[in-house]
Amino acid sequence: MKKELEKLLLSVQKPAAYAGGEPGSVIKAREDVDLRFAFCFPDTYEIGMSHLGMKILYSLINSRKDAWCERVFAPADDMESAMRERQIPLYALESGDPLSDFDIIGFTLMYELSYTNVLNMLDLAGLPVRAKDRPALSPLIVAGGPCACNAEPMADFIDLFMLGDGEEVMMELLDLYKAWKKKGGDKASFLEAASHIEGVYVPSLYDVSYHEDGTLRAVTPLKTAPPVVNKRNVSDLEHVFYPTDFVVPYTEVVFDRAVHEIFRGCVRGCRFCQAGFIYRPVREKSPQTISRQSRLLCEATGYDELSLCSLSSSDYSRLKELLEELLSWTEPMKINIALPSLRIDNFDRELLEKLSSVRKSGLTFAAEAGTQRLRDVINKNITEEEILRTSRSAFEGGRTAVKLYFMLGLPTETEEDVRGIAALAQKVVDEFYHNPNKPRGKSVQVSVSASNFVPKPFTPFQWEPQATEEELIEKQKLLRESITTRKVQLSCHHPEISALEGVMARGDRRLGQVIEQAWKNGCRFDSWENHFSAGTWRDSFAQCGISPAFYANRRRAYDEILPWDHLNYGIRKSFLQREAEKAKNAETTPQCRVRCAGCGADSLNGGHCDARRKD
């Protein structure tokens, strides 16, 4: 490590986040590899090191002899100013080499509010933020992750996006790049060739035109780029690459444990949930493979906790079998199994007792809406009876705290729905006091967390207007007033942050200039409440002459061309439209295992879907 950097690290908070060298990190000789890939997470180390996608792709790229993948995170404020002051460019943790030395710089876009961090990291590396100002093939700036499903706001900055599952498309892209580098090919021809890889979207190869009212007129492919870009789908989860080692951080990070993805996709079809649609179809991994791979991972890392990751754990079809398989070695190895997003009611209690996570953590319900009518609108099939019954048995088991998650600003929401949140929380409180065996001298604590609904692409609500900041503030006020007991604690999300998220989520290319302007005006870490500056963003929109309301608060017609219409995630637009209409009538759609709703996601998976295979 350079002496200059060492000195600087002594003066900043959490220096371990900038030092590298953690167990599991991969060091290669520069001269032994053809390709150097910098995997950038546009947020701090503590957040980024918790992200499973990065761990998978890091190990995958490093499994190639010809490539070396390193990690880069966004420096916190104090580190950023120290680096700028001493003119230390942004560097990768493994080699300490500046980003500009790399062939490919890849960003993972997990949330819209990390966009300014992407620009800031490029700038800290001394690179021009706009793709057109980087004429050379190297470094190539790529991006993936859920936000790539509407990549348009970042189209001016990123050379190409990878849509969908990353494992296969990443390897093909590296092969192509290597060939281009060897023959000395230029960037333009590379991008055109890359656009023929399934799952690669090159925004500069599409011309976008607009109607006078600001809506899209057409998105026209240039040269040989495909008119519609399919997301990449990994069909065989059983045999796809999974890491047998993780980089184990020294310093505390948000999720510091072994993680295993047990299946991709979701059977539930909650209409607000983007992840529930874009990760379809359902593809399961066998209990034996999960168990074998997790064991290797635990042995290599020394972790004492294994988390089973998916969008809804209890929908894994062979959960009991999996847990029995895992417990056979996790118990002697003193490893705890964490099973997030579990539905307790339909589950084997004896097995549950063995899971420490259930024992340790509190009880959480994502009820999402306060009344059954609104829960039917959003297709969240959890009933009040289920919530109360499970709370009751938790209280009988000696527990005294329950968390409830809700959203405000859902389509068709009325004052009655908002008051329903307070009423439901009150019923949970009452449930505690009706319990004759309640622990003596203890009170109950019901935490209500109300986030703000943000309509997202590829969901049935993609055409819906988002509630305005003023409306959200009103709803929060009403909710606060409806809660009459101190046993219920309410926490609400920042309406202005949600408003910006909504604009970016369904934005188009014209937002690029706003993002750049906001970044120049000092915005970064916009998802952090203590960092977010609503005023600076407002000014930036005004400076660019762009109205945020056009993107967020307008009802879009079914026949309007949406900025992500030329990207295909397998989900048919007609299905989304059907679901949107059912929502208006508060009609539910059964989960996929009960009856296939015909979303179309299996079309990218050779017609297969593991939700349909059984029964």
Added chain:
Amino acid sequence: MRDVRIKFSKTGRLRFISHLDLSRTMLRALRRTDIPIWYTEGFNPHPYAAFALPLPLGAESENDGMDIRVTGDIKNAAVMEKLNAVLPEGLHVTECYNPIDKFGAITAAEYLFFFEKETDGDQLASILQSGSLLCEKSGKAHGRKVIKTVNLLEKIPSYTLTKQDDGLLLRITLPAGSKNNVNPMLLAQALERQHGIAAFLIRRVQLLTDHGIFK
């Protein structure tokens, strides 16, 4: 079931990890070996490990101590070998033996401070002998944050100053342990802020008891 004392060094970029991070890292390293570690028998079993004297963030150490508890038949040499095989660069076990001294017996520690060549050795010596170098120390009293002023040189330390090719080397013994402890980083900070004498590296070389080297 018996305790094994592990002497180890913590150098290079590992000096940027805190005491808490070190403890986590060591426990995980132990779990990556097949050393038969003893687990606590509480609600949440975890391996037993205790550290002789926390090292402040930013300092290196040549000779730190940690005790672990093992069950079954394993030789001390095997503990050292197995642990070294899984430790990251910057952490290295130098010795494993049956503990002799108690951690509480530690009363002092010897440090090396490395200064740039241009450093005025005479000025440094006169500060060290003055018997006074005040610094503000934040701590907690009755659960509240308090800032108090302490004299880092209340007891004039024994030290030697040596000129080397690449700078000035200070070898100094400071009080350490639970009763009276002088944090070397605070000393370095005070020297830099008040006198403009900046050490670029601090290394703890030895833990000491009243009778000599901590064993």
